[in-house]
Amino acid sequence: MAMRELVTGGAACAVPGQSSSSNPFGALANALIGSSSKQERLKEIPSSTPTASEPQFYPDGHGHLQQLPGSELDQPFMQPRTQSSEFLRNFNSVDGNRLLGNAWDEVQSSQPEPMHMPQHDRIYDMRPQLQTTLDGPPQRVLSSFLHSFVESSRGGMPFRPTPLPVLGLSAGDKQCIRDRTSIMARHFFADKSEDFINGQVNALLSSLDIDSDVNSKGPLPARFRELDDYWNESQAITKPGAHAVQGWVTEFSQHRLDHGDPNAWAHSFERQHGANGWASEFEQEQSQLMSADHMRGVNMASLAAMEQTRMLANTLAQNEEPKFQKSRFLQFVSKMNRGELIIDDNQVKPATSSGDWASEYQQQYNAGPSWADEYARGELSHGPNQWANEFNSEQEQHGSVDDQWVNQFTKLHVDDWAEDFGNQVGEGLLGDSSADSWANAYNEYMNEQAATKQRNDAARGVYVFSDMNPYVGHPNPLKVGQEMFHKGLLSEAVLALEAEVLKNPDNAEGWRLLGIAHAENDDDQQAIAGMMRAQEADPTNLEVLLALGVSHTNELEQAAALKYLYGWLRHHQKYGVLTKPELSDSLYYADVARLFNEAAQMSPDDADVHIVLGVLYNLSREYDKAIDSFRTALKLKPQDYSLWNKLGATQANSVQSADAIFAYQQLLLLFCSFQWASVSFSTDRCTGMYEDSIRYYVRALTMNPKADNGWQYLRISLSCASRNDMLEACDSRNLDVLQKEFPL
Amino acid sequence: MASGAELKSESLLELMKEHLKTDAGKEITKKIGLVYQINIAPKKIGFNEVIFTVDLKKGEVKKPDSTFSFKDDDFIKVALGKMNPQIAFMRGAMKIKGSLSAATKFTPDIFPKPAKM
Numbered sequence: 001m002a003m004r005e006l007v008t009g010g011a012a013c014a015v016p017g018q019s020s021s022s023n024p025f026g027a028l029a030n031a032l033i034g035s036s037s038k039q040e041r042l043k044e045i046p047s048s049t050p051t052a053s054e055p056q057f058y059p060d061g062h063g064h065l066q067q068l069p070g071s072e073l074d075q076p077f078m079q080p081r082t083q084s085s086e087f088l089r090n091f092n093s094v095d096g097n098r099l100l101g102n103a104w105d106e107v108q109s110s111q112p113e114p115m116h117m118p119q120h121d122r123i124y125d126m127r128p129q130l131q132t133t134l135d136g137p138p139q140r141v142l143s144s145f146l147h148s149f150v151e152s153s154r155g156g157m158p159f160r161p162t163p164l165p166v167l168g169l170s171a172g173d174k175q176c177i178r179d180r181t182s183i184m185a186r187h188f189f190a191d192k193s194e195d196f197i198n199g200q201v202n203a204l205l206s207s208l209d210i211d212s213d214v215n216s217k218g219p220l221p222a223r224f225r226e227l228d229d230y231w232n233e234s235q236a237i238t239k240p241g242a243h244a245v246q247g248w249v250t251e252f253s254q255h256r257l258d259h260g261d262p263n264a265w266a267h268s269f270e271r272q273h274g275a276n277g278w279a280s281e282f283e284q285e286q287s288q289l290m291s292a293d294h295m296r297g298v299n300m301a302s303l304a305a306m307e308q309t310r311m312l313a314n315t316l317a318q319n320e321e322p323k324f325q326k327s328r329f330l331q332f333v334s335k336m337n338r339g340e341l342i343i344d345d346n347q348v349k350p351a352t353s354s355g356d357w358a359s360e361y362q363q364q365y366n367a368g369p370s371w372a373d374e375y376a377r378g379e380l381s382h383g384p385n386q387w388a389n390e391f392n393s394e395q396e397q398h399g400s401v402d403d404q405w406v407n408q409f410t411k412l413h414v415d416d417w418a419e420d421f422g423n424q425v426g427e428g429l430l431g432d433s434s435a436d437s438w439a440n441a442y443n444e445y446m447n448e449q450a451a452t453k454q455r456n457d458a459a460r461g462v463y464v465f466s467d468m469n470p471y472v473g474h475p476n477p478l479k480v481g482q483e484m485f486h487k488g489l490l491s492e493a494v495l496a497l498e499a500e501v502l503k504n505p506d507n508a509e510g511w512r513l514l515g516i517a518h519a520e521n522d523d524d525q526q527a528i529a530g531m532m533r534a535q536e537a538d539p540t541n542l543e544v545l546l547a548l549g550v551s552h553t554n555e556l557e558q559a560a561a562l563k564y565l566y567g568w569l570r571h572h573q574k575y576g577v578l579t580k581p582e583l584s585d586s587l588y589y590a591d592v593a594r595l596f597n598e599a600a601q602m603s604p605d606d607a608d609v610h611i612v613l614g615v616l617y618n619l620s621r622e623y624d625k626a627i628d629s630f631r632t633a634l635k636l637k638p639q640d641y642s643l644w645n646k647l648g649a650t651q652a653n654s655v656q657s658a659d660a661i662f663a664y665q666q667l668l669l670l671f672c673s674f675q676w677a678s679v680s681f682s683t684d685r686c687t688g689m690y691e692d693s694i695r696y697y698v699r700a701l702t703m704n705p706k707a708d709n710g711w712q713y714l715r716i717s718l719s720c721a722s723r724n725d726m727l728e729a730c731d732s733r734n735l736d737v738l739q740k741e742f743p744l
Numbered sequence: 745m746a747s748g749a750e751l752k753s754e755s756l757l758e759l760m761k762e763h764l765k766t767d768a769g770k771e772i773t774k775k776i777g778l779v780y781q782i783n784i785a786p787k788k789i790g791f792n793e794v795i796f797t798v799d800l801k802k803g804e805v806k807k808p809d810s811t812f813s814f815k816d817d818d819f820i821k822v823a824l825g826k827m828n829p830q831i832a833f834m835r836g837a838m839k840i841k842g843s844l845s846a847a848t849k850f851t852p853d854i855f856p857k858p859a860k861m
Contacts, residue, residue, distance in 0.1 A: 556752035558755070646861040650861070
């Protein structure tokens with residue numbers, strides 16, 4: 001099951017704009033589901049609207065049909081009864097076909113005329129008795145009534161409620177009708193407004209005396225309800241009794257004769273989209289599906305829909321990618337033949353080739369008409385049923401349960417995630433359990449998606465604002481922001497400053513502080529984004545340029561860092577004369593370093609030059625020189641806590657951890673006096689008294705638990721105070737324990 | 745030495761060189777005991793790759809146990825723990841050759857986290 005979640009969730013990992021084409025699975029299923037425009041899709045995913053939230057499930061209708069009041073009726077009455085239930089089923093298959101139809105439409109770039117209309121009519125045309133007479137046996141009345149509803153959709157005419165004789169519909173029937181009409185209506189009136197659709201549906205429902213209340217729906221179906229239904233459906237097809245169904249089958253065979261070339265579909269698709277078009281298309285679709293999925297929450301109906309999708313993907317993967325078969329498959333198979341592969345699974349056995357799932361698949365699909373063939377011949381009108389058939393017959397062959405399908409599917413997916421993966425599985429190293437762990441990892445990652453997206457935005461230099469900001473509308477957010485910043489309440493400061501720059505987008509100081517706050521919160525990408533706005537507002541601000549240089553250095557972005565550090569030099573009153581305009585086009589590290597050295601010689605007492613030089617040496621990983629520069633700067637500017645941080649970071653990176661701890665301790669001392677002055681905290685109190693400093697750290701961290709640096713310092717302090725017993729709490733960031741141990 | 749086109753990954757792996765000499769680094773080598781080859785491409789996997797060999801075995805290096813191919817940005821994300829390697833693999837941001845069991849030991853933990861200024 002884990003693997004299946006992984007598949008259904010596959011879209012979310014495809015961050016828009018970053019879709020990887022290496023996920024063929026996803027691609028397959030999505031291509032199948034169709035590729036209509038996003039809006040249309042959302043409309044079509046039935047559950048995105050409350051009235052149609054469980055389109056794929058079959059409420060107890062079938063059971064009722066056999067058992068409920070009608071059962072005392074004679075055979076002739078049973079006949080139309082089953083027909084009506086067929087009709088209801090067809091609603092669903094039409095729904096599925098519509099989705100497929102879209103894919104097909106795009107493939108052929110044919111007219112976007114919905115596929116379901118002619119099909120539907122055909123079904124009805126085969127039933128001559130279906131006139132618009134509204135009397136006769138209840139089932140016939142119902143059929144013709146529904147038919148007239150369909151008819152009304154042609155011209156987009158409003159459908160009027162009609163008084164009907166009492167039909168004696170069971171609750172299950174009503175549910176069926178309600179759900180399916182809602183879906184159908186959305187297809188018929190795709191170009192109409194939601195209100196119109198609802199009006200139509202309500203008119204129909206009220207005529208049938210069906211309550212349109214969503215809450216009256218029955219319980220959610222079991223997970224494999226969908227499969228059961230397919231099973232029933234395919235069984236029904238083989239029964240000689242159902243005329244309509246038989247007609248359908250005949251019609252289907254006719255279609256099959258009409259279309260000769262089985263590969264046409266694949267070919268035309270490839271011609272249009274190339275080999276990868278599929279994948280990307282699927283990716284898109286999947287993300288759309290996912291968003292719809294989120295809209296209705298985790299919902300069994302979606303699972304059912306996904307199952308359907310996956311079934312298609314399953315089949316397609318075998319037939320539609322000759323490359324798969326040629327490379328990976330054959331490798332896989334040949335490996336099995338050589339006995340290198342032993343996977344204990346229903347599908348894969350080392351001894352016989354019939355146990356090999358790959359060849360099994362090939363055999364099956366070579367023997368019977370392939371999916372692609374049917375697709376091309378039948379013009380996909382009957383796709384889902386056929387797949388269901390195939391699926392069911394497979395099930396029959398194996399005489400196994402749904403689990404097996406899952407297993408089989410899991411194998412397939414594990415196999416298809418990437419090209420090389422087949423080989424890896426072939427080595428037998430990945431069993432089901434590891435597939436599970438991958439899925440778990442995937443789930444974990446899903447939670448990080450929002451954050452990742454933020455990061456991506458920030459990475460593009462776009463500042464990402466917080467969603468809920470209490471400071472918006474505050475009369476003077478800049479002042480609040482500055483206060484918060486100096487209190488060390490970085491998260492709050494960020495919010496206040498965001499409010500400020502929203503109010504005054506040209507406030508360079510606001511952006512600069514915002515950038516610094518993010519930098520101290522270890523979010524260099526947001527810092528860069530903020531600083532870039534500050535630089536826009538004030539292109540020559542040296543602090544901003546230096547901060548940008550530092551942040552880019554932290555992000556290991558050498559070229560950008562070099563640009564800003566050079567900009568610092570160029571805009572500096574004193575050292576600007578050193579720079580040459582032609583240099584700024586192509587910056588080389590050596591040139592910039594040389595210029596800064598010249599500047600440092602020019603005025604050896606300027607701490608700022610040494611700071612920039614130190615950053616530059618960090619960039620080139622000449623840590624010893626960087627440390628010298630920072631030390632020189634510190635002699636000139638011993639109260640600059642950020643300088644101690646720079647020194648500490650440099651020493652830590654150069655693996656001089658003992659020295660780094662010293663630097664961080666100095667930073668701590670300065671922090672005590674400078675940063676948290678407002679929490680009435682004096683330097684002498686924390687000098688040499690680590691326990692005290694720990695208390696303040698803990699306090700500070702409760703205010704800003706995201707300050708990674710703070711945790712770093714707390715850890716150092718704990719070590720210095722020989723409180724190794726609390727290190728674990730610190731590492732797990734357990735503030736409760738720490739607060740209890742070190743109350744302020 | 746350093747030109748503007750230098751890879752971010754190279755900076756990180758240079759850091760790692762130092763990092764492996766520390767106690768923490770030695771612990772990693774003891775724990776992993778494998779040799780990884782990492783191919784870093786500036787823009788697209790397979791093009792202009794720079795090849796690094798990370799020896800976490802301290803033995804004679806004949807052949808890497810596993811070879812990974814990354815884009816520069818993706819490698820940084822993985823190494824700094826911003827992207828799960830398994831996710832990276834599934835998204836095609838990471839390609840693996842060689843032993844898969846060796847590859848499963850490839851975690852962000854083996855890379856140093858640069859201290860920030």
